[in-house]
Amino acid sequence: MCLAVPGKILKTEDHNGSRVGRVQFGGITRDAYLDFVPEAQPGDYVMVHVGFAISRVDAEEAERTYRLLEAMGLLEGEGLVPP
Amino acid sequence: MKYIDEYRDERIARALVAEIRQRVTRTWMLMEICGGQTHTIMRYGLDELLPSQVQLVHGPGCPVCVTPLETIDHAIAIASRPEVTFVSYGDMLRVPGSRSDLFRVKAAGGDVRVVYSPVEALKMARAMPKRRVVFFGIGFETTAPANAMAVWQAKREGLMNFSMLASHVLVPPAIRLLLRSPHNRVQGFIAPGHVCTVMGYRQYEALAREFGVPIVVGGFEPLDLLEAIHMLVEQLEEGRAEVENQYVRSVSYAGNLPAQRIMEEVYEVCDRKWRGIGPIPQSGLRLRPEYAAFDAEAVFGLGESSVEEPAACISAEVLQGLKKPVDCPAFAQLCSPEHPLGAPMVSPEGACAAYYQYRRHAVSM
Numbered sequence: 382m383c384l385a386v387p388g389k390i391l392k393t394e395d396h397n398g399s400r401v402g403r404v405q406f407g408g409i410t411r412d413a414y415l416d417f418v419p420e421a422q423p424g425d426y427v428m429v430h431v432g433f434a435i436s437r438v439d440a441e442e443a444e445r446t447y448r449l450l451e452a453m454g455l456l457e458g459e460g461l462v463p464p
Numbered sequence: 465m466k467y468i469d470e471y472r473d474e475r476i477a478r479a480l481v482a483e484i485r486q487r488v489t490r491t492w493m494l495m496e497i498c499g500g501q502t503h504t505i506m507r508y509g510l511d512e513l514l515p516s517q518v519q520l521v522h523g524p525g526c527p528v529c530v531t532p533l534e535t536i537d538h539a540i541a542i543a544s545r546p547e548v549t550f551v552s553y554g555d556m557l558r559v560p561g562s563r564s565d566l567f568r569v570k571a572a573g574g575d576v577r578v579v580y581s582p583v584e585a586l587k588m589a590r591a592m593p594k595r596r597v598v599f600f601g602i603g604f605e606t607t608a609p610a611n612a613m614a615v616w617q618a619k620r621e622g623l624m625n626f627s628m629l630a631s632h633v634l635v636p637p638a639i640r641l642l643l644r645s646p647h648n649r650v651q652g653f654i655a656p657g658h659v660c661t662v663m664g665y666r667q668y669e670a671l672a673r674e675f676g677v678p679i680v681v682g683g684f685e686p687l688d689l690l691e692a693i694h695m696l697v698e699q700l701e702e703g704r705a706e707v708e709n710q711y712v713r714s715v716s717y718a719g720n721l722p723a724q725r726i727m728e729e730v731y732e733v734c735d736r737k738w739r740g741i742g743p744i745p746q747s748g749l750r751l752r753p754e755y756a757a758f759d760a761e762a763v764f765g766l767g768e769s770s771v772e773e774p775a776a777c778i779s780a781e782v783l784q785g786l787k788k789p790v791d792c793p794a795f796a797q798l799c800s801p802e803h804p805l806g807a808p809m810v811s812p813e814g815a816c817a818a819y820y821q822y823r824r825h826a827v828s829m
Contacts, residue, residue: 382527382555382813383500383606383658384684385714397617414583416613417723428661428714431553431603432581433610435723436661436714449685453507458554458812460580 385428385435386450386459387443388413392423404429406461407447473687477513480690484697485515492700493519493649494693495642495785497635498656499526499813500684506818508686510693518693521649521785522818524638525656527603528555528811529783530738533773535631536561538766542598542629543569543576545764549592551585552600554578555811560804562771582614582628589618589626598760601628606658608632608749609723612730615751615758629760630751633736635659636667637747642784643675650785652696654682654689657711664719668707676705683711730755739807740779777806782815789819796820 388404393415395401404413404427411429415421418434426443427434438446456462496502502522505511511520524530540561543550550566557567557578570576575595579585585599601611611628618626635656642648655668660681668679678699682692692710699706709715727749736748751759760766773779776794781787789795789808799805801817808814812821 382553382602382811383498383525383604383656385606385658385661397621399613399617414610414613416726417609417720419722428658430606430658431610432583433613435606435609435658435720438713442713446685453504455503 383430384450384455384459385430386456386461387426387428387438387446389440389443390415390421390423390425390427402427402434404434406456407451409461411461476687477690480687480694481513484518484690484694487694487697487701488515488517489701491517491519492651492697493521494652494654494696495521495523495650496654496682496689497523497525497639498659498684499529499811499815501525501654501656501682501689502815502818503813504684504686504689506822509822510686510689514693518697521788522782522815523642523785524738524741524783525604525635526808526811526813526815527607527633528559529779529807529814530633530740531556531559531602531631531807532737532739533562533771534737534769535629536565537563537769537771538761539600539629540564540566540569541766542760542764543574547596549575549577549588549595549597550600551577551579551588551597553580553602556600556602558804559807559810582611586614586617586623586626589623593625595625597626599626599628601630601632604633604635604656604659605663605727606656606661608731609662609720609726612726615730615755616726618758619755624757627758627760627763628751630731630749631736632731632749633738634733634747634749636671637744638738638741639671641741641744641747643671643677645784647786650677652677652700653679654692654696655679657681657683657688657715660709660711660715660719662720662723664717665707665709665715666717672705672707678705679707681707681709681711681715683714738783740773740783774805779806779808779816782808789816790823792816
């Protein structure tokens with residue numbers, strides 16, 4: 382429930398006054414709200430929890446964490462497995 | 465040892481275990497708070513890898529598990545109303561209430577939907593102005609800011625058909641309760657990395673000082689946990705009781721300030737009953753009176769109620785680290801993820817479900 386999944390911000394745009402990032406998680410992309418990481422820019426990696434980025438992380442760490450979550454089968458519960 | 469081979473940082477893991485083995489001179493009882501960490505420990509068999517002097521017990525950090533039975537019953541009552549679209553994180557659907565669960569409400573034709581983000585519930589409220597959309601806002605400090613944003617946004621837009629059934633819980637008051645208990649056996653804590661990503665770790669310093677207990681903020685990967693355990697053992701062996709941060713790649717001392725600001729704006733701290741544990745003072749978050757129009761408890765006029773757990777379930781002791789799931793006579797017999805008696809068997813992060821998934825064959829039954 383407190384799982385956060387790292388992803389890469391591809392681009393950002395404004396939705397109803399909130400900054401939203403198009404974030405890539407492995408093979409799929411998803412919107413994530415960036416209200417809590419105002420400093421995050423396209424190209425940055427963020428930890429995303431229930432659709433909100435909660436921290437910015439190093440690219441290399443992010444890749445490693447993502448692969449591990451995938452190996453642990455934990456992405457499915459977050460809806461991050463391609464259909 | 466059976467799972468560690470799958471792990472690519474096996475060499476570092478073995479080196480850390482060797483360090484711990486060399487350092488430890490007596491038995492230490494450690495607790496990881498977070499259910500996600502429990503899952504990693506069981507998945508990779510970390511508890512079996514450690515020397516026998518390092519004992520791990522599992523804490524109450526599974527929000528699905530500790531959401532009070534009364535709140536589940538309220539959720540079921542709201543979700544059963546014909547004008548309501550009830551929106552929840554998936555784990556909550558099978559959690560047993562006192563007579564039913566949300567899954568059964570859905571099976572009986574109730575409009576119960578699963579989402580990954582509270583933002584989805586807001587979208588439903590916008591798209592279906594004639595439906596009353598109720599979001600089940602559960603979770604620890606990690607999830608509270610996201611849910612707060614949904615409520616804040618609903619108020620800003622005047623989205624009056626949206627409300628939240630809020631049942632948020634806070635980690636530090638639960639640690640305090642465990643440490644105050646005369647039955648407490650825990651000598652060191654792994655604090656939850658994503659809760660601390662939001663809140664920082666300032667709040668844990670008072671606990672470390674007051675109770676003389678070391679606390680290490682830990683991540684969720686096998687190496688994170690082994691490193692956190694190593695840091696705890698070092699502190700205990702040296703007689704230190706400090707707050708240290710293992711999960712530096714995500715956690716800072718002050719935490720995420722914008723997330724804390726939205727929590728402060730939308731919620732106030734309240735006393736909260738934890739399922740299996742009982743009432744814990746100042747351990748919950750509820751919506752502030754300014755947000756009453758979006759508070760499902762107020763909107764639907766739900767009264768106070770009190771209900772009892774099935775007698776066979778020992779989740780109270782499990783959630784407080786007093787017993788392990790395998791100590792329960794109902795474990796894997798009367799109680800399984802398909803037919804859970806208590807919430808820790810429902811959520812994949814619940815300690816009972818983690819033991820069921822990874823250890824039930826190791827238990828003589």
